[in-house]
Amino acid sequence: MKADFSNAHDTSGTTLxxxxxxxxxxxxxxxxxxxxxxxxxxxxxxxxxxxxxxFEITPVTRENASAIFNTVQGALRNKNAQIEPIGVSxxxxxxxxxxxxxxxxxxxxxxxxxxxxAMDHEFSQNFIADRAGPHIGHGHxxxxxxxxxxxxxxxxxxxxxxxxxxxxxxxxxxxxxKPLSRMILLDGSSxxxxxxxxxxQQYILAGIENVSSPFVGERESSVKICExxxxxxxxxxxxxxxxxxxxxxxxxxxxxxxxxxxxxWGNNTLNLPLELTDEHLMDEYASLWDSISAxxxxxxxxxxxxxxxxxxxxxxxxxxxxTMLNRTxxxxxxxxxxxxxxxxxxxxxxxxxxxxxxxxxxxPYGGTDWQLVTTEIVDKFSPILQIINSSLSDEHSDGVxxxxxxxxxxxxxxxxFLSWEEGASIEERILAAKNRAVEQYxxxxxxxxxxxxxxxxxxxxxxxxxxxxxxxxxxxVSRDILDxxxxxxxIDFTGLDELKYQVVDLLxxxxxxxxxxxxxxxxxxxxxxxxxxxxxxxxxWDSSFGTFTDSYGKVRISAELQCVSxxxxxxxxxxxx
Numbered sequence: 001m002k003a004d005f006s007n008a009h010d011t012s013g014t015t016l017x018x019x020x021x022x023x024x025x026x027x028x029x030x031x032x033x034x035x036x037x038x039x040x041x042x043x044x045x046x047x048x049x050x051x052x053x054x055f056e057i058t059p060v061t062r063e064n065a066s067a068i069f070n071t072v073q074g075a076l077r078n079k080n081a082q083i084e085p086i087g088v089s090x091x092x093x094x095x096x097x098x099x100x101x102x103x104x105x106x107x108x109x110x111x112x113x114x115x116x117x118a119m120d121h122e123f124s125q126n127f128i129a130d131r132a133g134p135h136i137g138h139g140h141x142x143x144x145x146x147x148x149x150x151x152x153x154x155x156x157x158x159x160x161x162x163x164x165x166x167x168x169x170x171x172x173x174x175x176x177x178k179p180l181s182r183m184i185l186l187d188g189s190s191x192x193x194x195x196x197x198x199x200x201q202q203y204i205l206a207g208i209e210n211v212s213s214p215f216v217g218e219r220e221s222s223v224k225i226c227e228x229x230x231x232x233x234x235x236x237x238x239x240x241x242x243x244x245x246x247x248x249x250x251x252x253x254x255x256x257x258x259x260x261x262x263x264x265w266g267n268n269t270l271n272l273p274l275e276l277t278d279e280h281l282m283d284e285y286a287s288l289w290d291s292i293s294a295x296x297x298x299x300x301x302x303x304x305x306x307x308x309x310x311x312x313x314x315x316x317x318x319x320x321x322x323t324m325l326n327r328t329x330x331x332x333x334x335x336x337x338x339x340x341x342x343x344x345x346x347x348x349x350x351x352x353x354x355x356x357x358x359x360x361x362x363x364p365y366g367g368t369d370w371q372l373v374t375t376e377i378v379d380k381f382s383p384i385l386q387i388i389n390s391s392l393s394d395e396h397s398d399g400v401x402x403x404x405x406x407x408x409x410x411x412x413x414x415x416x417f418l419s420w421e422e423g424a425s426i427e428e429r430i431l432a433a434k435n436r437a438v439e440q441y442x443x444x445x446x447x448x449x450x451x452x453x454x455x456x457x458x459x460x461x462x463x464x465x466x467x468x469x470x471x472x473x474x475x476x477v478s479r480d481i482l483d484x485x486x487x488x489x490x491i492d493f494t495g496l497d498e499l500k501y502q503v504v505d506l507l508x509x510x511x512x513x514x515x516x517x518x519x520x521x522x523x524x525x526x527x528x529x530x531x532x533x534x535x536x537x538x539x540x541w542d543s544s545f546g547t548f549t550d551s552y553g554k555v556r557i558s559a560e561l562q563c564v565s566x567x568x569x570x571x572x573x574x575x576x577x
Contacts, residue, residue: 087188
């Protein structure tokens with residue numbers, strides 16, 4: 001019987017066509033690969049977008065690399081800014097449309113010039129709530145300022161003065177109607193209102209030549225900075241006090257008023273008179289109001305604590321970062337370094353570069369958010385390094401026990417990257433493994449857009465290389481000891497001493513105190529783990545709470561942070577002024 005193929009499809013032509021297309025595509029791919037830069041062929045650089053070759057990736061000292069890493073990691077984080085108080089960098093920032101900003105004053109009017117806003121209403125409310133109207137209770141303690149404590153200086157603050165007893169203060173809420181696309185974040189505790197370096201960035205932007213005599217106040221600095229920024233449309237600049245605040249250069253340009261609340265006096269809010277005839281009840285009344293006021297201060301501190309994680313309503317463009325760290329020598333100690341005294345040429349160069357970077361506005365969406373990269377590194381390696389350091393420092397453990405601990409905490413990490421390759425030497429395998437580890441944690445999320453991106457990438461890479469080197473060394477030192485132990489050979493423990501020095505040195509260079517400083521016990525639901533600040537704060541300006549003085553007379557934040565409630569603030573007097 002003859003078969004009928006009349007309904008069958010002739011696929012020979014289609015098959016030939018597909019094969020030809022596949023062959024052509026393969027040839028094109030081979031030609032593209034052969035013509036590509038060498039980094040594409042490097043198996044340890046596959047994660048890098050091609051455009052990064054446009055910018056020179058240059059060596060950076062480990063100290064500068066660490067400082068730039070910490071600048072990125074600490075940006076918009078309240079805790080980091082307090083523990084690394086003297087900032088040396090300027091990061092272009094962006095506040096999106098729809099964001100609410102808060103301003104308190106004594107007349108309820110929209111500011112006609114540069115003025116301060118807060119990102120949290122608790123900040124502004126605590127700033128102005130009791131600056132007008134009568135006090136509750138006879139003999140009730142009035143607010144005090146840091147000038148009475150020795151550190152502050154009259155006229156240095158930006159808040160409204162104490163108003164008369166028949167007036168009210170106002171809390172204004174603004175909505176961003178057009179993005180504030182030309183803002184500058186000043187890192188460090190940049191609202192500290194001190195003469196010890198925290199204000200240096202503002203002195204540079206304001207063009208103040210002499211910061212000691214005569215003293216120039218904050219308001220004059222804000223006017224000068226906004227005048228300088230008119231050439232490229234500066235919207236303002238951002239600082240940290242307890243939580244984040246900003247100077248807005250023009251409230252009528254990109255903001256709209258959505259709420260204007262005149263705050264009633266405290267006694268009216270409680271529906272009580274100012275004075276009670278019963279002396280005992282009067283004392284209770286005054287005590288109650290003190291507690292309410294302390295709670296207001298605690299609310300402010302709590303919101304600042306929330307932003308230890310990051311102030312998420314402000315966006316950053318790291319590709320436009322400008323810093324003194326790659327321009328001149330800057331000290332490594334964030335408590336003592338200064339930049340106001342660099343040469344005039346350096347100050348002018350930085351201001352010029354910053355102005356140029358802001359001319360076209362900030363685009364926080366198109367580049368790499370390098371803080372995502374640094375945070376992954378800190379989250380991964382800070383516990384490992386702490387464990388390694390603790391194990392090596394344990395005076396009650398012998399060498400074998402230390403080696404066992406190190407092996408437990410490092411083996412899985414090393415094993416993940418140490419590929420078995422037949423014929424390869426152990427040295428080659430280790431080098432390749434370290435490269436793989438670095439490339440996994442250090443890669444841009446978008447193509448590099450600037451020299452600043454390249455500087456940040458170089459810095460993060462250098463820091464990560466140091467960390468990976470130490471983790472691998474910890475593994476192999478401990479492995480050698482355990483090999484001899486289990487095979488009953490003579491054991492050489494000198495590697496542990498060398499490793500201990502290496503780890504201590506690394507931790508000193510990294511300066512990850514912002515991660516390691518914490519409360520030893522878990523705070524209660526009505527408490528926060530409080531990081532002291534350097535300017536006006538709920539626990540007092542120039543308070544010694546949570547700080548210590550080192551052998552050189554420098555006040556520093558203690559590694560052991562403390563749990564704080566409104567009762568803590570009440571016991572300390574609770575008034576930041």
